[in-house]
Amino acid sequence: MDAKPWLPFYPPEVAPSYEYPKHNLGLFLVTSAQKYPNRPAVYFMGKTLTYKQLLEASYRMANALRGKGINKGDRVAIMLPNCPQVVISYFGALLSGAVVVMTNPLYMEREIAHQMQDSGAKAIITLDHFVARVEKVQGETELKHIIVTSIADYLPFPKNLLFPIKAKKQGPLPVIHYREGVYPFKKLLEQALDAPVCESVHAEKDLALLQYTGGTTGVPKGVMLTHYNLIANTLQSSMWCYKVEEGKERYLAALPCFHVFGLTVLLNQAVYRASELLMVPRFEPKMILDLIRKKKATLFPGAPTMYIALINHPQIKDYDLSSINACISGSAGLPVEVQDTFEELTKGRLIEGYGLTEAAPVTHANPIWGHRKIGTIGIPLPDTEAKVVNPDTGDEVPVGEPGELIVKGPQVMKGYWKRPEDTFDTLRGGWLFTGDMATMDEEGYFRIIDRKKDMIIASGYNIYPREIEEVLYEHPSVKEAVVVGTKDEYRGETVKAYIVLKDGAAPDPAGLEKFCRKQLAAYKVPREFVFRDSLPKTLVGKVLRRKLLEEEEEGKPTA
Template sequence: MQDSVWLEHYPAEVQPSYDYPKQHLARFMIDSAEKYPDQIAIHFLGKKLTYKQLLDSTYRMANSLLTLGVQKGDRVAIMLPNCPQAVISYYGALLTGAVVVQTNPLYTERELKHQLTDSGSEYLITLDILSKRVNNVLPETDVKHTIFTSIKDYLPFPKNVLYPLTLRKDGLSTRVDYSTTAHSFKRCLMEADTKPVLVEVDAERDLALLQYTGGTTGLSKGVMLTHYNLIANTLQTKEWSYQSTEGEERYLAALPFFHVFGMTVLMNLAMRQAGMLLLLPRFEAETTLKLIDKMKPTIFPGAPTMYIALLHHPNIRQYDLSSINICISGAAPLPGEVQEQFESITGGKLTEGYGLTEASPVTHANNIWGKRKIGSIGIPFPNTEAKIINPSTEEELEIGEVGELLVKGPQIMSGYWNAPAETARVLKDGWLYTGDMAQVDEEGYFYIMDRKKDIIIAGGFNIYPREVEEVLFEHPAVMDAVVAGIPDEYRGETVKAFLILKQGVQVDIEEVDQFCRERLAAYKVPRSFEIRDSLPKTLIGKTLRRKVVEEELNKQKKA
């Protein structure tokens, strides 16, 4: 670390190394509630919860889970958008010593079944409007108890009255058949004790989270993150944003908490800093602009698509965005012009960082108030090492040479759940092999050049081509298929599928689109389809995905 050239670009306020407490992750909330009991912890569409109220509800959730039989190490799946229940459930489960399994509410039955069965989750907390999808899957899983909640449970009047009417208009049902295994979130809290719960953990060894990520095989893997991993990355982020003030910041939570980026830089960090979380159940440009104008958030982490959507809103000049001081962009490359325009409008700082689920997730970031470079992911966080190697020889490369990025630090996962071979492939002597091709300049600033894996990043979501291709291969008309990420001005990349149909078979593209929508989350469904006579392949028959992309780009260029 002493020889790391990037340390020369650390601000005076940031130290190269810190001691991170080996404690229970939920202590962030408990400590803030003790210091700032009357401070607003959560603002949700007009509903407010103080830190005292939030901690009280979290203790009730923990006691309710214990009554249902949750023991230390059990997996509790949480399938919720950003709402008070998501925060209460997350920390409530952690207090019992359980391992949280964050689950995307957009998952189809197929995706949900895999995650629940692979993790061995025995408890699930989710929304009433998802009950049909959930109940179709539960018989094929180990889930013993499900807790259903409703968005209206934490809406102020009259929104709580109007909400069911809106759902009925959209054809959605809140019906739940409660039983000895299907419980009401509201009733669970009402009937539970408020006595403090904090099951002792070994922070460096005990898991706090199983965060699922995909791979080129198309199989989603559970990333094992300990209490210490998440504490370290939260505090690394805190130190990097050193001008933020404990007890005073307002965090705009547009990033979902079921995504590890939102979990760390919003939920965990806000709890550590006794900040106010301004919760958005889903990102929508005009709603976000109105919230910024009214509630004056100071910190707004996001994906590039969020900043782009706000900048392109026709009425952006009608809203006051000057409260925003700090924005850290992740999940996809940040265009330089977006950075400049957003800073011009808000007067705050928008800087790009880099991370991956296996690193809790942040490993690099540009300085917020110091030297930064457009197009770069910045420099490594405190206590974080990074290097570029030749993927074939594993020799460390010289400055400017492109190779695989390796990182090491206290935020790096302990491995993949029940996948020792995969773990051994990417974790060697403490180094995480990211699979991303990168280079570093003479000042220690890193640049992502390409992805070794064929991940498509669209709107901040990771999409794994193989998973989409496997669904397309299930279609009776499809003989061959390849899915690729095509550059898109708004989403960063967009998903396009190239198909070869079986001989003599014709198919309506809209029917293929519907076929995908029934089996994939909406953001994974290809935005366009092209039927071709052939696909470029290697001598052994492997489709050359990069070649397909090149052909598509050349075609667009000519057009």
């Protein structure tokens, strides 16, 4: 069998192999700012930063971090929604030689505590609205510095003055007590030098990013991604989108940059191509449609739920979306009808791809302007090898047969942070065992047939049942709990909890939901609670999730 049957389907413009530079990832920004100093780099709610301004602010952040004792290899957490500050913080940390720890702003105290404890982060850059959560767990961590910003910090006049008034209507504004160890973002930058700084790194060994994922076990692990991993994947995905013109594109940044998909295909790729990032702090269909109309976005990577929301918007016919040339959909399967409808509306191309955090993340994609196959994740990117193997023996299976997808390439992680056993299980002989079941056809196009055991993907977020179950088990009325993902037309999947109550306890779904909301990000909270007398189990007492899902699909009574 041809080792790479997909190569004949590469567009002529895409080479099967490239040379990837070995330098600090932050040099992407330095290079683009030197070439296009006055080109818009970031647009945010009416405010524009040029590449020159973005680089100067990033230099100031790098110098500020160094002034606080952050040295090469120290971890700096960034807990921000999409806004100019996330770009400044990210490149500032990279240029200083620090390792970035991207943290989901939706995380509650216990989730923040785990990530800070495990990573050993010394500093965190976050929004004023999240500071209370961080301060509650700071004593359990190595955090020495909290750098605080507000959405209003980078809004244009008069929005910057009106923002606090508008925010006040949604609840009391946070009161930040600035002191040693707690600093205002803008003031910190104003007081820092703007002298150029770019720490030299060993690109293939030195980490640029610790990105947390539950992987296949459900225990959150830090994926170690080097400067080289991220540079390679940025170039691989950029070359795939070969019609992109340097210094001319406008990327719609609706995917969160704290997610590795958004980080690579938006933040890194846009800056590498000297493009303009159109940033939105959260996905709201009308806001997105207005932004496309106003700023003529040309590239729009996203998750299926985003495209579903847009095509179903009641005013969709009133908007001209023809500026959009290409969209890569990831995080979950892309329904065919969504793809067809969105392409009809935009006259651009919407293709499905595949990746995982451990691969920085993109490994496969359908050719954007070439031979694509609906329902597949496409073919491996340049310099990426992929095979389908028997999950027990590791032997390659015949074409068309199901097995575990394994991948190899320059984007594959160094390993899991402080978890050598997990690294050994997942990386074998340079191959990354994805845990996803797939098939490959005779032309080298891959299809995912089942995803990682137990993992739920709702609106593009990876949700690990074990974490939710642990919270449920803390409730005084819960005897047993198991969490599964069930099909949902909008979110892809939604979270459902099966509960066995302790003797004498009464079903209280509202109480359980409230209990979960205090400890879990909103997207992890079960949307439905089913109370049962018992749960199906194996002889050794392991709950059979698959059995629950089968009952769900067959519509059997669940009591």
